[in-house]
Amino acid sequence: MSQLQVIGIMGCFMFWQMSLVGSCAVFPLLPLLVIPSQKVRCVFSWWSSNIQASWLASFLVFLRYGLGIKIFFHTRKQECLDDLAKLGNALVVCNHRSRIDWMFLWGLAAAMDRLRGIKIVLKDSLRKAPGAGWVMQCTGFLFMARRSRDSDLSNLESTIAMHCQDAAGGPLAFILFPEGTDLSESNIEKSNAFATARGLPCYTQVLHPKTAGFVTAWQSLRTFQSNQSAQPALVDVTIAYMDHQVGERPSELSVFLKGRPCREVHMFVEPICGLPSGVPSSAVEELCRQLFAKKESRLAKFYAPCASGSLPNMAAFRSGDDAFTVEAPLEAVPAARSAMHWGCAAFGLLEATALFAAWELGTSRTLVAFIAICGVYATLTGMGGGIDQLLLRHVAWRASIPLANT
Numbered sequence: 001m002s003q004l005q006v007i008g009i010m011g012c013f014m015f016w017q018m019s020l021v022g023s024c025a026v027f028p029l030l031p032l033l034v035i036p037s038q039k040v041r042c043v044f045s046w047w048s049s050n051i052q053a054s055w056l057a058s059f060l061v062f063l064r065y066g067l068g069i070k071i072f073f074h075t076r077k078q079e080c081l082d083d084l085a086k087l088g089n090a091l092v093v094c095n096h097r098s099r100i101d102w103m104f105l106w107g108l109a110a111a112m113d114r115l116r117g118i119k120i121v122l123k124d125s126l127r128k129a130p131g132a133g134w135v136m137q138c139t140g141f142l143f144m145a146r147r148s149r150d151s152d153l154s155n156l157e158s159t160i161a162m163h164c165q166d167a168a169g170g171p172l173a174f175i176l177f178p179e180g181t182d183l184s185e186s187n188i189e190k191s192n193a194f195a196t197a198r199g200l201p202c203y204t205q206v207l208h209p210k211t212a213g214f215v216t217a218w219q220s221l222r223t224f225q226s227n228q229s230a231q232p233a234l235v236d237v238t239i240a241y242m243d244h245q246v247g248e249r250p251s252e253l254s255v256f257l258k259g260r261p262c263r264e265v266h267m268f269v270e271p272i273c274g275l276p277s278g279v280p281s282s283a284v285e286e287l288c289r290q291l292f293a294k295k296e297s298r299l300a301k302f303y304a305p306c307a308s309g310s311l312p313n314m315a316a317f318r319s320g321d322d323a324f325t326v327e328a329p330l331e332a333v334p335a336a337r338s339a340m341h342w343g344c345a346a347f348g349l350l351e352a353t354a355l356f357a358a359w360e361l362g363t364s365r366t367l368v369a370f371i372a373i374c375g376v377y378a379t380l381t382g383m384g385g386g387i388d389q390l391l392l393r394h395v396a397w398r399a400s401i402p403l404a405n406t
Contacts, residue, residue: 004067005259011062012256018058018347019131021354022051026138027373033390036397038166045168045391048138053115054350055135056106057343063103064330064340067261071107073333074268074317074324081326085113085335087271088230089164089172091221093214093288094237095206095295096177098250101239104265108237109173110336115343119163120175121156121213127386134377137387149212156213157220159388162395164224171230176217178209178288183249205299209292211285218284222277234272238295241265246306268298268317268324298322 032044063069075081090112094105102120109118120136124145127133137143142159144152163172181187183206191207194200200208221232241250242264248254250262272287301316317324330336358366380387 002259004261005257007066008256008259008261011059011066014062015059016131018055018351019135021347021351022055023131023134023138023377024354024370024373025051025350026135027376030138030376030387033387033394036394041391041394042166042168044138045140045166048135049116049168049170050346051350052118052135052139053339054343054346056115056118057110057340058347059103060106060110060330061340061344064107067255069104069261070264071104071330072264072266073108073111073328073330074266075326075328076270076324078326080269080271081111081328081333083271084111084235084269087112087171087233087235089221089225090114090174090233090235091217092173092175092235092237093291094175094177094239095183095292095299096179096181097183097205097239097241099182100250100252100255101177101182102175104239104267105175105237107265107330107336108267108269109175110339111330111333112171112173113335113339114171114173115339117163117170118173118175119159121177127388128381130374130377133381134387137381140388140391143386143388153212153216155392156216158392158395160217160220161224162392164221165395172221173235174217174221176213178211178214178292179207180210180213181207183207201293203292203296205303206292206295209288211288214288215281215284219281234275236270236272236291238268238298239265240268240299240302240312242312246309246311266314266317270324294322 026048029044029047032040064071073081092105092108094101102122105120106115106118109115119139119141121142121144122136124143127137127143140159140163142156144155146152160172160174163174179191187207188204192202195202195208218232218234225232241262243250243262244254244260248260254260255262272291275287298317302312302314304316305311305313331340361369377387380390384390
């Protein structure tokens with residue numbers, strides 16, 4: 001077993017253990033959600049958002065320094081990088097090359113100074129993951145069941161409305177993958193079959209996006225924006241990898257169990273400015289398609305040398321009309337560096353508090369309390385639709401925003 005395999009397996013355990021500690025830290029505040037008050041809900045959201053930020057920051061440090069994965073941001077101008085933390089509530093749209101893209105987008109959230117405000121659209125099955133799923137429920141992540149399009153879009157609208165209204169975690173960074181799934185060969189075939197049937201070009205580096213979620217997310221962000229002085233922002237992200245071996249897409253298995261993490265992650269970040277309000281849905285749909293057509297073109301140039309076994313062509317992004325001339329590693333961005341430092345310190349304090357509490361309670365009572373907490377979370381997830389749905393119901397008591405069917 002290689003050293004990276006050992007580190008990766010330890011990282012899996014660390015991620016799970018930290019999520020369980022985070023779940024236990026949020027648990028005492030769950031009874032607040034039976035009080036029909038926005039201020040009370042904001043207290044719950046503020047606490048859970050801070051737990052989320054420290055958890056994600058700590059694991060981001062592990063990805064960077066434990067596994068040695070280098071993360072880079074590319075922008076067109078230095079001002080674009082500097083201004084990321086100054087944006088209002090943001091819809092972040094990214095291609096979905098691998099199943100673990102969302103973990104590296106924590107780095108972008110750190111650079112935008114909103115690890116407390118990051119919310120990601122995930123598959124519904126992740127809701128049930130012990131520890132991690134529970135924390136993400138408490139912090140208001142969105143889980144797409146994909147059984148009913150109308151129900152999913154209603155959930156999307158309701159979730160954005162809630163976060164815009166409460167703003168307990170600071171500015172929002174709502175992460176959306178319009179492709180809906182990762183870039184596997186079977187998914188490329190399905191996407192291109194769809195494209196051929198509708199007279200659209202076939203892609204090899206991205207899938208054709210599902211525009212309904214993009215339209216709903218953007219229009220909801222504009223509708224429910226609470227601070228009119230800071231207009232919502234659309235941030236386009238193209239994520240690309242320097243793989244462990246050329247052509248090997250990163251996955252949970254390769255990164256954490258096989259000791260084969262990707263060597264570098266490159267995020268090409270472009271805030272889309274000047275979007276007028278009140279544009280029709282058809283125009284927003286077309287914008288989404290244009291963004292992914294550009295991603296296909298960029299990534300095709302980037303990965304072109306890989307067909308012959310060579311490394312990706314970084315120069316493809318540094319010249320021409322579509323040039324990203326500014327490059328910065330994660331640790332060089334002040335907001336990200338600060339978030340990682342304070343996040344690790346905060347979660348270290350939380351871990352120490354948990355150990356002290358377990359010491360005071362003793363082994364038997366600690367085990368009973370832990371089993372009881374897990375039982376409550378499992379029950380709320382299985383029978384109550386999840387704490388994220390409980391949060392939406394709580395909002396419906398105090399404000400007339402759409403309530404998703406559960």
